[in-house]
């Protein structure tokens with residue numbers, strides 16, 4: 001008899017979610033769904049607010065990557081004011097985003113995912129967490145914590161707060177980096193490089209043992225999307241949008257965020273608060289694409305900085321060209337930290353970074369604007385319409401994690417198909433389904449502009465729709 | 475002395491308060507020496523809220539039926555409940571939708587007007603929890619013992635509040651450094 005399994009809630013990812021697994025009559029997995037169960041409604045309740053408040057409000061979508069919203073919102077404001085941000089302003093914004101990429105990726109790797117790699121997928125759930133890691137390998141845990149701290153501190157030195165700094169504004173940023181801040185960053189960089197090199201060495205050794213995970217944690221062809229700079233160089237702030245396929249062929253290039261509605265659609269399903277963006281020319285759901293670290297490494301020609309470029313070469317060799325396994329998200333994240341540190345090192349030695357000319361001012365000169373930034377988890381779009389006074393009339397937000405929704409569902413299905421045969425849910429399978437999701441580092445606060453707790457609840461549903469078995473893990 | 479049983483819970487918020495908790499950084503080692511984290515979306519894989527929790531930090535406002543159910547369970551099973559951050563204390567940004575009547579306008583905008591194929595409202599029973607008509611601060615639903623405001627409260631403030639509780643003492647929530655909003 002066919003049935004459904006529900007995992008509720010999923011932990012160590014940032015947000016609320018559940019997973020259902022559907023079995024067919026033969027007891028084999030026919031399908032699996034990743035449900036997101038929170039929703040806050042920013043797109044509606046921002047109406048009527050002054051455009052200048054939007055970066056402060058939308059930063060509250062997500063406490064993990066508030067800087068992405070801050071920047072996408074400020075860039076939307078740049079367009080509505082029709083101003084060009086001064087050179088120093090752009091460099092400072094870039095620096096903050098690099099700090100954020102560092103802290104967010106360090107959180108994903110050290111605090112949230114490495115307990116699976118280092119303590120084991122099947123280890124005791126009571127200690128399979130950052131505190132367990134602190135007990136088992138205090139040196140690694142401490143250096144990981146300090147690497148995240150470095151990224152958070154870069155944000156704080158620029159914006160006066162680690163989380164939700166009110167700093168990037170339409171036209172630029174409020175203030176430059178202080179000389180003391182500059183010194184602090186310079187002094188802490190060598191330790192940060194050492195930590196990421198250790199982590200990369202460790203992960204590469206683990207990768208050799210994780211053949212199964214590489215093969216079943218979401219390995220499938222899809223499109224990849226993200227920003228690239230001039231000559232296709234890795235980008236996180238400006239540039240243009242590129243789509244490539246799983247052979248590495250460029251499918252679309254030089255796209256502007258201004259035209260996003262021409263190439264991105266958003267589908268809705270009754271069983272999730274997370275929408276399903278897709279690449280319009282291929283339709284729904286065939287227009288499945290992935291964003292984030294894996295996509296950015298697959299679409300770019302090079303990283304543009306030395307050490308990260310060496311790592312990118314090795315990454316592509318190990319993956320056999322384009323990395324199609326979602327397990328490689330972890331690997332890609334570590335390489336992006338290397339790149340972020342190298343770019344921070346360049347910027348901290350740039351005289352513009354302490355220049356007081358950080359902001360252009362203007363009134364409302366256009367009634368619509370679309371801004372884009374690369375959040376740690378992928379491309380983020382803000383789209384506002386305003387009236388003559390700059391009061392918001394309409395908002396649309398397309399968030400990184402949402403764009404991986406189709407891919408996360410496919411990953412969960414693939415993992416379930418590998419581990420579930422018959423009516424039993426094998427021990428250890430729950431953790432792997434969660435770990436498959438965790439590879440995407442989904443930020444559900446962002447994606448539904450919501451947030452929450454994630455216990456684990458799997459529901460096994462029969463072909464006739466009856467729930468035959470449920471498992472709550474505790 | 476036995477370790478303090480500490481939990482953290484996440485309702486309708488942005489996770490920023492939890493991130494600020496992780497900004498304790500190396501103080502997390504000290505925390506772990508005096509406390510056992512028994513339930514937390516960022517620090518523990520156990521899926522059911524346990525009995526006998528000494529201190530719980532609750533981030534976020536009560537925004538949907540699942541939050542409502544969880545907060546009652548959390549209250550029953552915990553000695554000291556801390557309203558953690560502005561969303562828990564005042565309902566903050568999530569409550570901006572309270573200016574509209576009920577949850578329908580926000581849902582319709584997002585899923586009917588901004589969805590371009592298959593527009594519909596997510597409503598699968600037992601899977602997506604219905605939104606409450608009004609987003610509520612935690613103390614409107616259950617009694618709260620300590621208010622720890624901030625959006626988010628800084629790691630310094632969190633430590634100043636949590637450290638005394640590790641010794642079974644009540645923190646002094648006074649002065650700008652401890653109770654300023656934002």
Ligand code: SF4
Pocket residue numbers: 060063163486487488489490491492533534558559560561562566567624625626627
């Ligand atoms: S209080 Fe602020 S930081 Fe905390 S959850 Fe609410 S919006 Fe996020």
